[in-house]
Amino acid sequence: MAHSLESLVIRHTHRLPSPKGSAGDGAGAARQFDAALTSVGFKLSAELLERLSGLSEAAVVHLARRTLRIVSEMVGDHVRHNSYFIDFPANVPDTEAFWMRCVAQALGDEKSRGTVLAQLAHGALDLLSLPTYGRYQHTYEEMIAAQDELVASAGDRVTVLHLGRDLEEELTALYLTLAGSTTPLGEDDLRDLKALAERCALGPQPESIPVRENRAVINEARIAIGADLLLDTVTDVLRLACALSGGDVTLREQTRFRALSRPVRRALLAGLDAVVAANPAKLADVHAHREPFKRLGERLHPHEYPRWPHAADAFAVARGEKVARSFESRLEKLLDEFDVRGAVRLLESAPGRLFRALDLLLRIATDEERDAVVAAAVRVAPEVSGRVVLSVREHFHNRERETDEPRVFVNRRGRGWVAPDVRPPVAAADRDRLIGALDAEMRRRLPAPRRLLLDPDVLDVALPLSGRATAAGLGVLPRGSLSAVDGEQLRFFVYWKETEQRTDFDLSALLLHADYSTDSWLSYTSLTAVGGQHSGDVTEAPEGASEFINLSLDRVRSTFIVPQVNIFAGEGFEEVEESFFGFMLRDGRQKGRPFEPRTVRMKSELRGAGRVALPLVFRRGDDGRWRAKWLHLYLKGISAANRVEENQMSVSKVVRAIVEREQLTVRYLTDLMSGDTTTVDLLDGGPVPDEPVMYIGLERPEGLHPDSQVITLENLRDLIPG
Known part of the structure; x- marks a missing residue:
C-alpha cells in the first residue's frame, strides 16, 4: 500500500517522498540510480542525489527499483513495444508489394492456399485470412537485436525528480490540493482522490470543496468511518449514493444502486432530511434527476424512518406526488x-x-x-x-x-462534434x-506576487478549466494548448492490450492543406506516403501490441498533421485492458528502437467515448516551425472498420473548429497578475533568483528558494481562483 501511495506522489508532483533508511555510503548506488533514470528520460535533482548518497547502498537500491517501475509506467516503458516490420523505420515496403508478398506466402502454405484462391476467384481478398498478415513474425528480442543503439542527444527529454517531504506530509498536501480543486478532476485524478480520502478523511481538510464530484468521493470515505457528511444540496446525497454503489458520481452514466446497510441508509436519509429542512426550496433540485432519485428511494425505504419526513418529501417530488416548482421551469x-x-431578477439568485x-x-x-x-x-x-x-x-x-x-461541442467524456453557428451576433x-x-x-481575485518567474513555454498553455479537457499521462497539456515541436523526426505510437475479444487499433496520420482539405495520409493502407513510414498493421493484441508512424518534418509539405487512432475491430478505448498514445522527437542522426522512452515528449491514456481518438494536431506556421495544438477528442465513428480514408471529412471539421478557436491561456492570467508592484522575470537558462518567487512553468527548475510558490503542469489548476 505504501508503494502505491508513493506512486501517487511521484506521478502528481514529480517529487520523491523523503527517503527513509539507515545511514551509509550510498553515493555509488545513487549515481547508478541516476544513470538508470536517464535511460527513461528522468534524473535526480542535486538535492535528492545528495540525500540518497547519505543512505546505505541497500536502501538506495530498494528505492531505485520501486521508483524505476513508477517512472517507466509514466512514460509507457513498462510494456514491450514490438513493431510488425522488424527494421522500422528502415526497409518499410511499398503497401501493394507487401500485400503481394503476403499473398505469395499464403499460396505457398497448404493450409491457406485453398481459401486464398477462392477469395481471389471472387475478386476480393480478406487480409486477415493471410497467415503472415497482422501478426508479429518475430519476437521482441529479435526486433531489439536488429535495431541500432540509441545515441544520446541534447534534445532528449529530461524530467527532474525533486526531493519531497515525508510521505505522510506529501499525501496530506496532495489530498488537500485535489480535494480543494476549483475545477473538476479527470477520471484518473478522481480515482486518486478516492484513494487519498480513505487515508486522509480524519486529517486536515481544505477550507472548501467547490467541486461536487470531489465532495462525493470524500463523503464516501467519511461515511465509512462514521464522520459527519459534507452535504448542502439534495444532489450531494444522490452523488454519495452513486459512489457507495460503485457508480458514476458525475451523474453522466446511470448507476445501479446496491443494497445498502441499515447504518448507511440512516446516514443518507438523515443527511437528506437536514438539507431539505434547512431550505425546503432545494426540493426543486430533485427534478433534474428524478429517475435516479426514484430508484434510490426504492433502496433507502424512507417510509421506515418517519423521524426524517423531509427526506421522504424528496422522493415524493421524484414520484410526482409532491409539487416543488423547479428553478428551470420558472426560468x-x-x-x-x-x-x-x-x-434577470430570478437569475441573480x-x-x-x-x-x-x-x-x-x-x-x-x-x-x-x-x-x-x-x-x-x-x-x-x-x-x-x-x-x-x-x-x-x-x-x-x-x-x-x-x-x-x-461551433465545436465536446461533452464530458471527450466526445466531439461540430454544428453550424446560427446564433445572431452579440x-x-x-x-x-x-x-x-x-x-x-x-x-481582483488573482494574487499580486512581489516577484513572478515565468517559463516562456508555459504561456501558451490553455487554462485547465476542467480536468476533463485533458488526459492522464506525462507531458499532457489541456485541450487548446499550444506547444513547440523541436526535432527533425516526429514519431507517434499507440499501445493497446485487449481484455477478452480480438481487438484491432489502427494508428493513422491525416495530412491536411492550409484550408483543411486532405493532402494525403499514412496508415496500414499507405505505409510509405510523404516520405514517412508506418510500422505495419497489427490486428490482435492478446499480449499487447504497438503501432508507430515516423515522419521527417522537413519533408512534410502539408500544413497540418493529424494523428488518430481508429478502432477497426473489437473492444473500445474504455473496454481494453490498457491503451495509450504518445509521440517522440528525435534528431536526424538518432536511430534506436521504435520506442525509446527518453525521446517521449508526451504519453496519454486513451479513455474516451467513441471509436476514433484525436489526441492532438501538429501545425506548421508561416515561419516553417511546427507546433502542437492539443485536442483530447473522440469521434463517434462506426461500430467496426473505422479507417482514416472514411473519416477524413469529419476529422477535418473538428480539427478546424478547435484550431480556429482561441483559448484563454496562462499568458492571460500572468498579464493580469503583472501589476505595478510585481517584478516579472523569464526563465532563460541562467540561475534562478535567491529569494522567494512565484514560479509558473512546465517543470520545476532546480535551486528555487524553499519558500517559493511553484505552479507546474501537475498543479496548474491551482492558478484558477475560487
Whole structure:
C-alpha cells in the first residue's frame, strides 16, 4: 500500500517522498540510480542525489527499483513495444508489394492456399485470412537485436525528480490540493482522490470543496468511518449514493444502486432530511434527476424512518406526488414570455446560472434590457466561481470573431462534434463591457506576487478549466494548448492490450492543406506516403501490441498533421485492458528502437467515448516551425472498420473548429497578475533568483528558494481562483 501511495506522489508532483533508511555510503548506488533514470528520460535533482548518497547502498537500491517501475509506467516503458516490420523505420515496403508478398506466402502454405484462391476467384481478398498478415513474425528480442543503439542527444527529454517531504506530509498536501480543486478532476485524478480520502478523511481538510464530484468521493470515505457528511444540496446525497454503489458520481452514466446497510441508509436519509429542512426550496433540485432519485428511494425505504419526513418529501417530488416548482421551469416560463428583466431578477439568485445564460439573454433583449443584463452580470460577478468567470470570458472573446467557422461541442467524456453557428451576433458594446468587467474581476481575485518567474513555454498553455479537457499521462497539456515541436523526426505510437475479444487499433496520420482539405495520409493502407513510414498493421493484441508512424518534418509539405487512432475491430478505448498514445522527437542522426522512452515528449491514456481518438494536431506556421495544438477528442465513428480514408471529412471539421478557436491561456492570467508592484522575470537558462518567487512553468527548475510558490503542469489548476 505504501508503494502505491508513493506512486501517487511521484506521478502528481514529480517529487520523491523523503527517503527513509539507515545511514551509509550510498553515493555509488545513487549515481547508478541516476544513470538508470536517464535511460527513461528522468534524473535526480542535486538535492535528492545528495540525500540518497547519505543512505546505505541497500536502501538506495530498494528505492531505485520501486521508483524505476513508477517512472517507466509514466512514460509507457513498462510494456514491450514490438513493431510488425522488424527494421522500422528502415526497409518499410511499398503497401501493394507487401500485400503481394503476403499473398505469395499464403499460396505457398497448404493450409491457406485453398481459401486464398477462392477469395481471389471472387475478386476480393480478406487480409486477415493471410497467415503472415497482422501478426508479429518475430519476437521482441529479435526486433531489439536488429535495431541500432540509441545515441544520446541534447534534445532528449529530461524530467527532474525533486526531493519531497515525508510521505505522510506529501499525501496530506496532495489530498488537500485535489480535494480543494476549483475545477473538476479527470477520471484518473478522481480515482486518486478516492484513494487519498480513505487515508486522509480524519486529517486536515481544505477550507472548501467547490467541486461536487470531489465532495462525493470524500463523503464516501467519511461515511465509512462514521464522520459527519459534507452535504448542502439534495444532489450531494444522490452523488454519495452513486459512489457507495460503485457508480458514476458525475451523474453522466446511470448507476445501479446496491443494497445498502441499515447504518448507511440512516446516514443518507438523515443527511437528506437536514438539507431539505434547512431550505425546503432545494426540493426543486430533485427534478433534474428524478429517475435516479426514484430508484434510490426504492433502496433507502424512507417510509421506515418517519423521524426524517423531509427526506421522504424528496422522493415524493421524484414520484410526482409532491409539487416543488423547479428553478428551470420558472426560468423557462419567463423566457417563453420574453420577460428578460424578470429572468434577470430570478437569475441573480443563482449567479453561476446567470453567467451561463448571458449569451441568450443578450440576444433576445432590447437595448434597454441589455443594459440591465450587463449590469446584473457585473453585480453578481464576485459570487461566481473563477472557473465559470473564465469560461464565460473565453466564450465572449470567441464571439467577437464574426466568421463562418462552425461551433465545436465536446461533452464530458471527450466526445466531439461540430454544428453550424446560427446564433445572431452579440452587440460589440455589450461584449466589450462584459469582457472588461470580467477582466477586472479576475484581476481582483488573482494574487499580486512581489516577484513572478515565468517559463516562456508555459504561456501558451490553455487554462485547465476542467480536468476533463485533458488526459492522464506525462507531458499532457489541456485541450487548446499550444506547444513547440523541436526535432527533425516526429514519431507517434499507440499501445493497446485487449481484455477478452480480438481487438484491432489502427494508428493513422491525416495530412491536411492550409484550408483543411486532405493532402494525403499514412496508415496500414499507405505505409510509405510523404516520405514517412508506418510500422505495419497489427490486428490482435492478446499480449499487447504497438503501432508507430515516423515522419521527417522537413519533408512534410502539408500544413497540418493529424494523428488518430481508429478502432477497426473489437473492444473500445474504455473496454481494453490498457491503451495509450504518445509521440517522440528525435534528431536526424538518432536511430534506436521504435520506442525509446527518453525521446517521449508526451504519453496519454486513451479513455474516451467513441471509436476514433484525436489526441492532438501538429501545425506548421508561416515561419516553417511546427507546433502542437492539443485536442483530447473522440469521434463517434462506426461500430467496426473505422479507417482514416472514411473519416477524413469529419476529422477535418473538428480539427478546424478547435484550431480556429482561441483559448484563454496562462499568458492571460500572468498579464493580469503583472501589476505595478510585481517584478516579472523569464526563465532563460541562467540561475534562478535567491529569494522567494512565484514560479509558473512546465517543470520545476532546480535551486528555487524553499519558500517559493511553484505552479507546474501537475498543479496548474491551482492558478484558477475560487
